[in-house]
Amino acid sequence: MMPNTPQISSPPLSIRAIVTGMILGSILVLCNLYMGLRIGWSINMSVLASLLGFIAWKGIGATIPCRAWSPREANIQQTAASAAGGTLSAGLVSAIPAYMILSESEFDYWPMVIWMISISLLGICVASAIRPAMLHNExxxxxxxxxxxxxxxxxxxxxxxxxxxxxxxxxxxxVTIAHRIFIPVSYKIPLGFSIPGQGAVAGSSISAKNLGFIIDPSYMLLAFGAIIGTKSALSLFAGALIAWLGLGPYIVGQGWEQAGPADGHWFSYLIDWLVWPGVAMMLASAVTTTAISLFKSQKKARITLMWGWQEYLLLSVLTPILIGLQVYLFDISWFAAMLAVPLAFIFAIVAAQVVGETGIPPIGALGKLSQLSFSVISPGNLTTNLMTANVASGAAGQATDLLNDFKAGQLLGTNPRHQMFAQAMGILVGCVTSAGVFMLLIPNPAEQLMTEQWPAPGVAAWTAIAQALTQGLEAIPQSARYAMFIGIVVATLNELMLLVVKPKWHPYLPSMSAMGLAFVLPAQVSIMLCIGALLAWVLRQLAPRWSKRFLIALAAGCIAGESIAGVLGSLLFMIKP
Structure with missing residues (x-):
């Protein structure tokens, strides 16, 4: 049971709570943007936003006379801030850049902002509709x-x-920000091994640096590893060993991909091949786990939608806007555009089941599943595959974020209507900020993304799936098709094992989505995430009480510090004469 929340007379839906959440959200969304482009993951900003808002108003209250900051105001503030941080689920680090790359089209700022806002507001509508059924499910x-x-x-x-x-x-x-400012050079240490070249590179050696086996001291990666846990981190490391240490030299030796410079990193040379088995593993894992979730939910409960007039009004306004945007911006057929809205509800229900049980939003998996769905609805149409799937998975992502906030509000006694308003305000500032910073950071997605600096694994996955589903097997190198088949079989069998083995053994089964992700991340990223997770595990064994109290706060501070410093540093480098 939660302790009783102090009853404070101040109104929870205060202007200062909304404004504080919007200001913090405009900063925290930069963290998720940076992480999304670097490692393909993002974090729920609720805890970090709660702490930062509390610190801010404690400081303000100590200097000027003002009403005491209350728990429900903190809940409203973190709802707005986490909504802003979650706007990336509207496609900014996945479907939108993939569309720009594959269609060779520009996406102007204001159309991009309106597109993201519309998708995210649909998520509010979905979350509000399924809130009673989800929160009252024990x-x-x-x-x-x-x-x-x-x-x-x-x-x-x-x-x-x-x-x-x-x-x-x-x-x-x-500490993290100071390190990035005063010691901007990153000291990367290659591991001391090399592999004799075979076949096309016979007579030469392939170094650890070529394959990305480097110690890359990064506060953000170590901290994120501490958050994701040992199962995902060890799966990432295993995937990196298979992809970059096992398949990488073999690919080059067979002549399927060209070797890079002798003293350089070969990520951009090998990723064109490795992306296919990696995405196949992620897709197979997503489809299988989603099918299992649906099967279990059908056995245990039925979902009932409960709406008031506000939800009907919002949906009646949003639906024609979203359909019109799809038709006008991307020349999508009316039929496919209309199907995107009901599919958003279906995917949101699936995502809510997973988030409610595990706390982990399966947004990447739903993105792949939505692409697969629209390849059946509108086969061979690349733009339809990307952007209608963007609507369905993006709305589901925002819905799961709000459902977590609804749960916190339920425990704190906050009015859910107030939280919906805060979520909408956070969405507005998050979309405006993130789209603008993205366009400044990545003016040319085709050249800048899927590189060592910006691996953007989400973009790589959406791009590869769209090509495979719309262009057929001709888009995939013939040698990679066999690897894809093996990846699909292994990932599917691994997920089906969850139905067979006893629950106590589930933590020891690898995460196939994490292993697949390692195929599209530079190896050093997976290595550092694994080191961070192992260090956190050791700390939890040696000092369990201390770790429970402070480890997540320290990790969140490191992530926020390096992400903010990294984005600002990149922007300053671009505008420097």
């Missing part, structure tokens, strides 16, 4: 929402732990 705990409510309650309990958590977070942010 099987669905929504651990991220519970964690947010616990953090907010801790902050207002007056305990020393709350002060220490905020100090840990701020210290981690300060």
């Amino acid at each position: 099987r669905l705990r929504f651990p991220a929402g519970i964690a947010t409510a616990e953090v907010i309650n801790d902050m207002f309990s007056g305990a020393r732990i709350a002060r220490h958590k905020t100090l840990a977070l701020l210290s981690a942010m300060a």
Whole structure:
């Protein structure tokens, strides 16, 4: 049970709560944008936003007379901030760049913003409709929402732990930002091994640096590894070994891909082949786990939609806008455009089941599944495959974010209508900010993305799936088709094992989506994520109480610090004369 929330007389839906959330959200969305382009993952910003908002208003309250900051205001503020941070699910690090690359088209700023806002607002509509059924299902705990409510309650309990958590977070942010500013050079250390070249590169050697087996000290990667846990991190490392140490030299030796410079990194040379088995593993894992989730949910419960007039009004406005945008911007058929909206509801229900049980939003998996769905609805049409799938999976992503906030609000006694308004305000500022920064950072997606600097695995996956589903097998190198088949079989069997083995053995089965992701990430990223997860595991064994209290706060501070510094540093480098 949650401790009782102090009853504060201040109104939860205050202007300052909304404005604070919007300001923090416009900053935190940069963190997710940076991580999305670097490692293909993002984090729920609720806990970080709660701590930062609390720190800000404690400081303001100590300097000027003002009403005390309340737990429900903190809930409203973090709802707006996390909504802004979650706007990337509307396609900014996946479908939108993939569309720009494959269609060789421009996407102007304001149409992009309106597109993202419309998709995200549909997510609010979906979340509100399924909220009662989801939150009253005892099987669905929504651990991220519970964690947010616990953090907010801790902050207002007056305990020393709350002060220490905020100090840990701020210290981690300060150290990380200072390191990026004053020591901007990243000291990358290649591992000391090489592999004799075979076939096309016989007589030469392939170094660890060529394959990306490098120690790349990064606060963000170490911290993110601490958050994702050992199962995902070890799966990433295993995938990196298979892809870059096993298949990489073999691909070059067979002459399927060209070797890069002797002293350089061969990521951009090998990724064109490795992306296919990697995406095949992720897609097979997504389809199988989604089918299992649907099968289980059909056995355990039925989902009932519960709407008020506000939801009907919002949907009646959004539906024609989204259909019109698809037809006008991308020349998508009316039939396919109309199907995107009901599919968003279906995918949101599936995503909510997964998030409610595990706390992990399966947005990447749903993106792949939605592409597969629209390849059946409108075969051979690349733009339809990308952008209608963008609507369905993007709305589902925003819906799962709001459902976590609804859970926190349920525990704190916050009015869900107030949270919906805060979510909408966060969406507006998040889309405006993230689209603008993306266009400044990545003016030429075709040349800048899927490179060592910006691997953008989400873009790589959406691009590869769209090509395969619309252009057929001709888009895939013949040698890669066999690897794809093996990846599909292995990933499917691994997920089906969850139905066979006892639950106590489930943590020991590898994550096939993480292994597939390692095929489209530079090897050094997977290595550092694994090191971070192992260090966190050791800390949890040696100091379990300390780790439970402070590890996530320290990790969140490191992620926020390096992400913000990385984005600002990249922008300053671009505008520097």
